[in-house]
Amino acid sequence: MAGIITVDDILTKYKGRPDALIDILHEIQDVQGFLSDTSIIKVAEALDLPASKVYGVATFYSLFTVKPRGRNVIRICESAPCHVLGATAIINALEKELGIKMGETTGDGKFTLEYTSCIGVCGVAPAIMINEVVYGNLTPDKIPHILSEYR
């Protein structure tokens, strides 16, 4: 029976492997939901890298976040194929339904709205990704139902 994975467990696994920085950040974010200042410093220590570099890498990639987010992260594809098939209406519906703007988190900490790059499901555009689940062929009227699964 595996216990709860901690940042230290992850770092023990990768100690002294600065090339694994991105994998490490992925794993920490999976565990903690975001990359806290404390974990960034810990990573820097374990890999013997300047903390500024770890922070620079963490802020370069859009899948990483250094700020806490809602429990459910809704990523909306605003790439051209989704845009052409009505992504803007989906964004409006999500913003209206959750009462927040893109980039914000709901007051109860349940939802964060973010843009994402193309998620490669253009065959069923427009699409969104909630956590790791993708929803395609969306129309604004499907939004309340989809969100209800997460409320």
Place this chain on the structure above:
Amino acid sequence: MVTLTIDGRKVQVEKGTTILDAAKRIGIDIPTLCYHPDLEARAVCRVCVVEIEGQKLLQPACAYPVSEGMVVRTNTQAVRQARRMAVELLLAKHPQDCLQCIRNQNCELQALAERLGIREVRFERRLRGLPEDHSTPSIVREPDKCILCRRCVETCQNVQGVGVLFPAGRGADTVVTPVFGNDLADVSCALCGQCILACPVGAISERDDTERVWEALADPSKHVVVQTAPAIRATIGEEMGMEPGTLVTGKLVAALRRLGFDKVMDTDFTADLTIIEEGNELLERIKEGGVLPMITSCSPGWIKFGEHYYPDLLPHISTCKSPQQMFGALVKTYYAQKAGIDPANIFSVSLMPCTAKKFEAERPEMRSSGYQDVDAVLTSRELGRMLREAGIRFDDLPEEEHDDPMGISTGAGAIFGATGGVMEAALRTVYEVATGSELGDLEFEQVRGLDGIKEAEVNLNGLTVRVAVAHGLGNAKKILEMLRAGKANYHFIEIMCCPGGCVGGGGQPIPSTMEIKGKRGRALYLADRNMPYRKSHENPAIKQIYAEFLEKPLGERSHQLLHTHYTSRSKY
């Protein structure tokens, strides 16, 4: 050798030469912005782009290697258009408050805008609104002025091996910043100021203390004393428009008197004093089995770096204060006593090549006189500003002498400003003190020059003393890592924070390339050769201060005034 054609003219250069350097050979000066001769070319600004026959893309001259038969055009319509566009795009987000900027008239972006004839910026003016950083006594950051050339990043990361500054974010939101967007005071910055020398614009600069000095000079109740650091005599002329490497000791003294300083004395004097104290400390450590190797302590950037990154090695660092702080402690005790002035009324200014010295002066340990020992630290650039404001024409000044009792110095003190200088000065004294015989050849060539790490051996009556010299924290790190691993088999190590030593300090004139630093260093060795005394222990003023005040090296008073301790600080 490779032959290529640039703007219709054939040129032959070595393989591996860049187009930029090849063009220089035939008198074509391709404009650059992110390029710096001492740093690896990153080719990010795209100002130096040129056309290469057979290629659709324009290529950066600073990084593109020549090849046989290559045909290059450096001044076509497409090239001019691209260069101007790059500068126009940068200007559209730049504050353009050039008239009030600390780098006004010494700004590469400003010069480039002029050179390329930018008369209009067609994009919306939009500043990023990033907060300024005034958190340290040394360095001011104004990130809105940053043009993301990354020279500071390269310097901090790869030259100095510190890595406090790094790009964060992506695309148009990229900023160069300490971790988490923190202020410099909250990170493990050595405050060396090498980033200032690297910055082409006014995004990073020294904290300007000129106003405080003007106020003190204007205050009749203050007795304002100034000390001149060894390296300044080789660089202030340059700051005032003379050739790099012009030695101006006498004119500097004259200029400071004209600014209104009551006494102009010399840090070279306390450099000599440092040699006496430190030399004796070394001999004592060798004799009594103390912690070896001993490392020099004159460079406050190195000290702060050591406190953050090598706290385990602090016992290796000599307990001697830096010459600036020895001077500060003595000016408000020894000098005050001798001159009959209440130290409360002394305002002590130091003229330094260095931004870390500003931090050092404010350290809580540096109040041995009962007051802050050094009240204000001015860099070469700040003194230049005061001299220009006062209208002092440097080339017309007479040569004057430093004031007593801390004005007499030796050639050994003078070379403190160049890498290897402290070591050489120490060896001159340690040899004679330890062996009791006179040193034949004073010049220790092995520790001179701009090699990153230099080593030498000296025979002291049968004991072979092994020494090493490192300048630039990146080189220092190599020796410190050896030391940590137990592989640094030396007795004495000189570490200077800045590449080239103090002549390359973060407070020195801009531009400060290795080539220029070399010229400045040579000026100090010239000063040494022309001095009547060239060994610290022969300095009559030093003999006098021991006789009158300090009694003996490493004595009680020395410990109280001239020695200090270090604080372990966090690496992150």
Place this chain on the structure above:
Amino acid sequence: MEFYRSHVLVCGGTPCVLGGCKAVRDALIGEIHRQGLSREIKVVETGCLGPCDLGPVIVVYPEGTFYGPVKVEDVPLIVEEHLLKGRVVDRLIARERPAEKEIVKYEAPSYLGPQKRIVLRNCGLIDPESVEEYIGRDGYAALGRCLSQMKPGEVIDLVKRSGLVGRGGAAFPTGLKWEFTAKADADQKYILCNADEGEPGTFKDRLILEGDPHSIIEGMAIAGYAVGADKGFVYIRGEYVISIERMQKAIDQARRLGLLGENIFGSGFGFDIEIRKGAGAYVCGEETALIESIEGGRGEPRIKPPYPGTHGLWGKPTVVNNVETLANIPPIILNGPEWFRGFGTERCPGTKVFTLTGDINNKGLIEVPMGITLRQVIYEIGGGIPGGREFKMAQTGGTSGGCLPRELLDVPMDYFSLAEAGSALGSGALLIMDDSHCIVDIARCFMKFFRHESCGKCTPCREGTDRLYEIMDMVSSGRGRAQDIDLMTELAQVMQRASLCGLGQAAPVPVLTMLKYFRDEFEAHIADRTCPTGTCGL
């Protein structure tokens, strides 16, 4: 080996997963079991079958009957009628829109039309999680032939003669690329598979990875043998969760069978592969940025020269090949260069995988010979524009490609012809837009993407993408200035010529083509403050 009278293939590509294919698969297994057919009929989850907008889709073999979209409640009917009684359920047969032609046989020409499957040879036909099925279709035979019968130089020569050019977008001859690295003298070399498919509208690499992961492993191992590399990395976008899982499984299987690891086929040649996961940066599709990312840094491109072929990962000679390029390698080895040259055009032999998206009836994945025209793709394969609307433009090559108007519908789709038309074949994404769309609104969307994805390293791209977006935003909101068209044109040209990497060089391409072909629409927004299509709120 067990024998089944029928196989039911359930498409397990991501679009079908979204459509609920897993529930359909489970229902099929349950229903087949209930009917007592478990020993006769096997359900296989396979890679993408192509028509993503019809998902979830299933194919029943040996008949090749193509059903879609299939719902869970349809399953008992299909099992009872088709699998038990052998009667095709007409009502559920997948139909092409708009003609509603039936797709009776999956491999029948009706849907495939002019398609030719080389890269996708196994996608939809095999269980991607079964190395045995891959081997059953000549898998690893090419690697075996290389290791047992060919010298590395001969492999390179064969690939050179095939005329294969890189399918990631740059169209560099693959054999030549291998040769540079083969000639470089070094103690260590690497093969990188670029699976950082970030080009909006592109999902071919995802579906190849999901549908036929062993073809990538085989292609990489052959490349490794040819250039003298014993280590490979597959860099996959972090967003591609299923691709990463399938690829990892495939690597584990190959290692188990000795197809990866030391001394493969007893030849003395060893090769192994690791997966590296991206973290959301389009620019990492650029080969040097990808290398930076694998090394653990910010994915910022390096200056070239030196090229990765001689100075790549950790400074070592490195081949970086796209997923689709690598998938071409095994069939080229097995069938020979002349066979490969039998498809496509003289300058661009072979096929190209395209992804059809936007306002088009049949969205999805297709593979066609190089040189087919845009018109054929849209009307013969794609089924035309839905809703009776008119074609307005097609963007080829993804968001960094050009936008072609109706007048250019007959341009051949190959790297060179499209480049001559001011566009690019790029990754093979085809975004079709009908006449309801406003040019400025679409341009603004493109530029928003690049503004977000520029790495920020070089001035023209960092500032240029920001400014192009800003100007498009102003124009679309009625704040355009008279000089903006000229300013955008000049800026776009500078970005194209002076940016450090392909991202900045390609980002202005859509803008330049839109300004060229639809200038009047921009002018209307600026001069008259009106949107001719009435869609951008002016």
